[in-house]
Structure formats: structure tokens, C-alpha cells
Amino acid sequence: MATIIAPSILSADFSRLAEEVKKVTDAGAEYIHVDVMDGTFVPEITIGACVVKSLRKETDATIDVHLMVEHPETQIESFAKAGADIITFHVETTKHAHRLIERIHELGCRAGVALNPGTSVSAIEELIEFADMILVMTVNPGYGGQKFIESMPSKVHMLYHMIDELEADCDIEVDGGINAETSVIVREAGANILVAGSAIYGAEDVAQAIKDIRGKEIIHSHHHHDDEDEEGYDEL
Numbered sequence: 725m726a727t728i729i730a731p732s733i734l735s736a737d738f739s740r741l742a743e744e745v746k747k748v749t750d751a752g753a754e755y756i757h758v759d760v761m762d763g764t765f766v767p768e769i770t771i772g773a774c775v776v777k778s779l780r781k782e783t784d785a786t787i788d789v790h791l792m793v794e795h796p797e798t799q800i801e802s803f804a805k806a807g808a809d810i811i812t813f814h815v816e817t818t819k820h821a822h823r824l825i826e827r828i829h830e831l832g833c834r835a836g837v838a839l840n841p842g843t844s845v846s847a848i849e850e851l852i853e854f855a856d857m858i859l860v861m862t863v864n865p866g867y868g869g870q871k872f873i874e875s876m877p878s879k880v881h882m883l884y885h886m887i888d889e890l891e892a893d894c895d896i897e898v899d900g901g902i903n904a905e906t907s908v909i910v911r912e913a914g915a916n917i918l919v920a921g922s923a924i925y926g927a928e929d930v931a932q933a934i935k936d937i938r939g940k941e942i943i944h945s946h947h948h949h950d951d952e953d954e955e956g957y958d959e960l
């Protein structure tokens with residue numbers, strides 16, 4: 725599966741958002757990742773649906789909304805109407821994840837479910853066949869520029885196997901501390917959508933940063949428990 729790059733505008737200059745979006749899409753980024761924080765689920769407050777509505781007029785790129793909010797059921801409709809293509813909520817914020825996925829689909833969007841670093845993949849196992857994407861947080865949500873948590877690739881790999889076994893059509897997105905080095909690790913583990921904020925917007929040459937994060941395509945063999953080139957994940 726080809727890798728998709730989703731620059732997070734959290735690290736962009738908010739006073740020049742349209743230009744900042746154009747800069748990364750001109751450089752080949754497929755998605756625009758929008759980090760929505762409510763000051764409750766995570767400490768900061770960032771972007772509301774009105775910003776997505778304005779961005780929708782400026783770009784044809786896939787708008788990938790990452791809701792880091794309590795009560796996501798109250799926000800889904802506004803973001804869908806504002807023009808979001810993908811809406812992802814955190815499984816930790818709802819007792820009714822399946823219902824929320826259905827609601828997102830009814831509104832014409834793709835549905836993602838996000839997992840904090842401390843949440844096990846077993847929390848979303850039953851959702852894999854319904855969701856379009858699972859977002860594995862590789863830092864604790866809340867801020868850009870944090871350090872990648874080294875144990876997360878094995879979680880990505882577990883998820884990759886679950887999806888493979890179910891033969892489900894479900895993307896794996898990773899978010900937090902992604903750069904040219906950590907990209908290789910998460911792509912080998914099975915992630916196909918890579919969010920990056922500081923590594924892209926903090927780079928002098930944005931196009932080069934995107935190219936470095938995208939890296940070379942990794943060919944995954946399916947049911948690869950006994951593949952010799954899969955060392956490092958055999959213990960799973």
C-alpha cells in the first residue's frame with residue numbers, strides 16, 4: 725500500500741493557514757491533518773469547524789480531522805458539514821464507538837478511531853471491520869513536537885495482523901514524533917498514513933522533508949509469521 729502523508733497544521737503559522745496548506749500540498753502531501761483540541765480531553769484549545777469550513781474553500785486535499793475532544797458526538801455533524809473527509813474520534817471519549825462510526829458514515833465521511841498510547845488494540849478489535857482507519861497515537865495527544873514512544877510500532881504491527889486476518893479494508897494512521905527515521909519503523913510495522921507536524925513545518929525544505937518521511941515503498945507479505953525478513957516482530 726502506498727504511503728500517504730498527512731501534514732499536521734498544528735505546527736503551521738495559523739495567521740497564514742491557506743498558504744501553509746498550499747505549501748505542503750504543492751509538495752505532494754495527500755491529506756491535511758487538523759488537530760481539534762477542546763481544553764478538556766487534552767489541555768490546549770486549537771481549531772474548530774469554522775476553520776475547516778474556510779480551509780475547504782482553499783484546498784482539494786483530503787481533510788483529515790483528528791478530534792481530541794470529550795463528547796465527540798456533539799462535534800461530528802459540524803465538522804462533516806464544514807467539509808471534513810475523514811473524522812477520527814478517540815475510543816477513550818465514548819461508550820458508543822460503533823454508533824459514532826455509523827453516524828460519521830451517514831454524514832458522508834470516512835470514520836477513524838484513535839487510540840492513546842496507553843490504550844490496547846483490544847479496545848477497538850470489534851470496530852476494525854466498521855472503521856475506515858485506526859489512528860495509533862505514537863505520542864500522548866496534546867502537543868506537537870513530542871518524542872516518539874518506541875514501544876508503539878509493536879502495537880501497530882499487532883493491529884496490522886488483526887486487520888490482515890479479518891481481511892478488512894482499514895487504514896493504519898500514526899501520529900506523533902514522526903520524522904524520516906521513525907517513519908521507516910512505523911511503515912515496516914504496517915502503518916500507511918503518516919501524520920507529521922514539526923518534522924514538516926519545521927523543515928527548511930518542506931518538499932524534501934515530505935519525501936524523506938515518505939521514504940521507499942515497503943512491500944508487505946501477508947501472513948508473514950514465518951518470513952525470514954520479518955525478524956523483530958516474530959515474538960508477536
Ligand code: DX5
Pocket residue numbers: 732734735757759790863864865866867868869870899900901902919920921922923
Ligand atoms: C498531537 C497531535 C499531532 C501533532 C503531531 O496531539 O495529534 O497531530 O500535531 O506533531 P508532531 O509531528 O510534531 O509530533
Ligand code: ZN
Pocket residue numbers: 732757758759790899919
Ligand atoms: Zn493529530
